Amino acid sequence: MRSFKLLPALVLVGASSVAAQSPTFGLGRTPAPEEVLAWDISISPTGEELPEGSGTAVDGALVYRRSCARCHGAEGVDGRAPRLVKSERGSDEDPWAYGRVLPIRSPYATTVWDYINRGMPLNREGTLTADQVYAITALLLYWNDLVAEDEVMNRETLPLVEMPNADTWAPLPDWAPGQPRWPGYPY
Amino acid sequence: MGAVAPGIGPTPVDAQSVETQSQEMDDYSSPELVAYGKRSPYVTSMRQPVNGRPSPDEFGLVFHIGTPLQDQVGAITPSALHYFGTTRGSFVPHIDPAEHRLMIHGMVDRELIFTMDELKRFPSVTRLHFIECAGNRSNSRHRTIIESHGMTSCAEWTGVLLRTLLEEAGVQDGGEWIIAEGLEEVKGTSSLPTAKAMDDIIVAYAMNGEPLRPQQGFPLRIVVPGFEGILSVKWLRRIKVVDRFYMTYNDYGHLRQDPSDAALSYQIGPKSVITSPSGGQELPGQGFYEVRGLAWSGGGRVSRVEVSTDGGRSWFDADLRGTPQPMAHTAFSFNWTWDGSETVLLSRCIDEIGQIQPTREEVAEFWGRPGVRGQDNSIQPWRVERDGSVHNAIV
Numbered sequence: 273m274r275s276f277k278l279l280p281a282l283v284l285v286g287a288s289s290v291a292a293q294s295p296t297f298g299l300g301r302t303p304a305p306e307e308v309l310a311w312d313i314s315i316s317p318t319g320e321e322l323p324e325g326s327g328t329a330v331d332g333a334l335v336y337r338r339s340c341a342r343c344h345g346a347e348g349v350d351g352r353a354p355r356l357v358k359s360e361r362g363s364d365e366d367p368w369a370y371g372r373v374l375p376i377r378s379p380y381a382t383t384v385w386d387y388i389n390r391g392m393p394l395n396r397e398g399t400l401t402a403d404q405v406y407a408i409t410a411l412l413l414y415w416n417d418l419v420a421e422d423e424v425m426n427r428e429t430l431p432l433v434e435m436p437n438a439d440t441w442a443p444l445p446d447w448a449p450g451q452p453r454w455p456g457y458p459y
Numbered sequence: 460m461g462a463v464a465p466g467i468g469p470t471p472v473d474a475q476s477v478e479t480q481s482q483e484m485d486d487y488s489s490p491e492l493v494a495y496g497k498r499s500p501y502v503t504s505m506r507q508p509v510n511g512r513p514s515p516d517e518f519g520l521v522f523h524i525g526t527p528l529q530d531q532v533g534a535i536t537p538s539a540l541h542y543f544g545t546t547r548g549s550f551v552p553h554i555d556p557a558e559h560r561l562m563i564h565g566m567v568d569r570e571l572i573f574t575m576d577e578l579k580r581f582p583s584v585t586r587l588h589f590i591e592c593a594g595n596r597s598n599s600r601h602r603t604i605i606e607s608h609g610m611t612s613c614a615e616w617t618g619v620l621l622r623t624l625l626e627e628a629g630v631q632d633g634g635e636w637i638i639a640e641g642l643e644e645v646k647g648t649s650s651l652p653t654a655k656a657m658d659d660i661i662v663a664y665a666m667n668g669e670p671l672r673p674q675q676g677f678p679l680r681i682v683v684p685g686f687e688g689i690l691s692v693k694w695l696r697r698i699k700v701v702d703r704f705y706m707t708y709n710d711y712g713h714l715r716q717d718p719s720d721a722a723l724s725y726q727i728g729p730k731s732v733i734t735s736p737s738g739g740q741e742l743p744g745q746g747f748y749e750v751r752g753l754a755w756s757g758g759g760r761v762s763r764v765e766v767s768t769d770g771g772r773s774w775f776d777a778d779l780r781g782t783p784q785p786m787a788h789t790a791f792s793f794n795w796t797w798d799g800s801e802t803v804l805l806s807r808c809i810d811e812i813g814q815i816q817p818t819r820e821e822v823a824e825f826w827g828r829p830g831v832r833g834q835d836n837s838i839q840p841w842r843v844e845r846d847g848s849v850h851n852a853i854v
Binding site: 295296297299300301302303307308311312313314316317343352353354368372374377378379380382383386387390391394395397437440441442444445447448449450451452453454457458459 | 517518547562564569570571572573574577578580581626627629638640644645646648652654655658659696697699701703704705706707708711712714715716717724725726727728729757758759812813814815816817821822825836
């Protein structure tokens with residue numbers, strides 16, 4: 273995994289003074305650990321939150337046929353839903369030229385897992401098991417020439433998949449109140 | 460439109476449908492309309508899908524629906540006409556506010572979960588803010604302002620500052636980012652700097668004096684003043700404080716490539732547009748017109764708006780309506796007497812931190828390549844032809 277483009281340490285005067293404060297209003301309650309676990313579906317670029325489970329593109333082909341192909345097309349290309357594969361498999365085209373094709377454009381493979389897990393299949397979100405999400409993720413990465421067909425994706429291997437855009441995007445903005453849109457940009 | 464700007468041709472409205480509606484006149488003394496009013500059937504201003512993709516699409520997902528800015532009067536967009544946008548299309552969830560919860564967790568001292576009633580007990584703020592989609596881009600194919608600019612709207616939002624809630628939870632050192640998540644089918648999520656969260660983000664439950672409309676996030680959303688609209692997460696259910704940018708589905712799609720650029724621009728640039736006369740309208744003849752428009756900036760308050768009625772050769776200060784609010788639409792007007800000759804109308808916004816709305820040519824020159832990159836805040840030219848017809852003058 274390549275290094276993250278982290279924001280240069282933000283000096284948050286507000287936030288650091290906040291840390292020492294105690295609650296003021298006494299509203300709300302503390303959620304149970306299980307509640308937090310059930311709600312927290314966010315996966316970071318390094319994948320710490322990824323669950324146990326695994327899958328390969330071979331497994332994924334079966335799940336895809338059953339759960340995805342009807343909308344996304346048999347090959348992830350000609351469906352009514354957005355395409356999932358770069359324009360020509362096997363080509364080394366600039367991934368920025370593909371448009372918003374998730375498995376090739378996102379800098380981190382974890383984004384692919386996260387999105388399938390939270391939002392797919394449409395109207396049946398949350399019905400896929402972790403194994404199935406790993407398997408479909410492996411299939412999409414395989415279709416986009418990023419992993420081998422028999423490569424096992426799990427919580428250790430998935431964050432290590434080197435995505436073509438991992439290092440090719442502009443730095444994150446260092447935002448502070450009252451600053452212009454970009455430093456040095458008058459408009 | 461007629462009531463708004465008599466003399467200036469209405470936006471294309473189906474005259475037949477107006478007539479049909481008039482024949483089925485509402486009974487304004489009926490219990491329903493006594494309890495909850497509706498507009499006159501003669502007022503036909505309507506939103507419409509923009510960006511060339513149908514809404515709803517074949518899955519029933521709604522994508523981008525624009526506000527009819529050509530009919531806009533004043534700074535506030537009526538709630539029912541507020542633009543509506545989602546990244547990849549969305550179903551509007553039906554949420555029972557009694558069942559709805561907001562969880563704040565992650566790098567905080569005290570994880571918290573709130574009911575709507577509890578959130579409403581916190582000290583609140585009421586502020587005017589625009590929300591604009593980063594995809595609100597004008598091009599030469601657009602004929603009307605709803606196509607070129609319809610994905611910006613402005614409402615009076617009421618809610619609790621996110622800062623108040625984060626202080627209640629106690630942000631830990633290193634918690635420099637938050638991720639905000641909705642509960643619609645894709646659980647749309649955006650990453651935001653905690654610096655913004657501690658500044659002015661509102662966890663809003665009301666707009667324009669009533670609860671949020673479902674299309675605007677009922678019962679709860681965040682409003683991120685001045686930032687690209689996608690960051691104002693609707694149907695808010697969860698805020699997690701984290702130590703890094705999380706690269707969610709919404710985030711990755713907005714990344715930019717050029718290292719001389721920023722990955723995300725966040726802030727909407729200084730922007731304005733003349734709403735009347737605008738593309739598709741007709742001036743009935745030479746004579747007096749009040750040129751009207753809207754100006755806004757993600758950088759703060761609008762400090763000045765200039766109008767040109769001669770294609771940019773001369774510029775004059777427009778009158779601003781009321782006191783400009785930070786990151787809010789500000790209505791402006793300019794008295795103009797049209798001599799009947801062909802001309803081009805322009806407006807430009809200057810905000811309180813000195814940013815100036817550019818022409819498309821200035822943007823191209825700055826970046827050394829044609830077109831407008833990033834969020835489009837370029838000056839919109841409207842050409843008035845001798846016959847009074849008004850056209851988009853972008854070439």
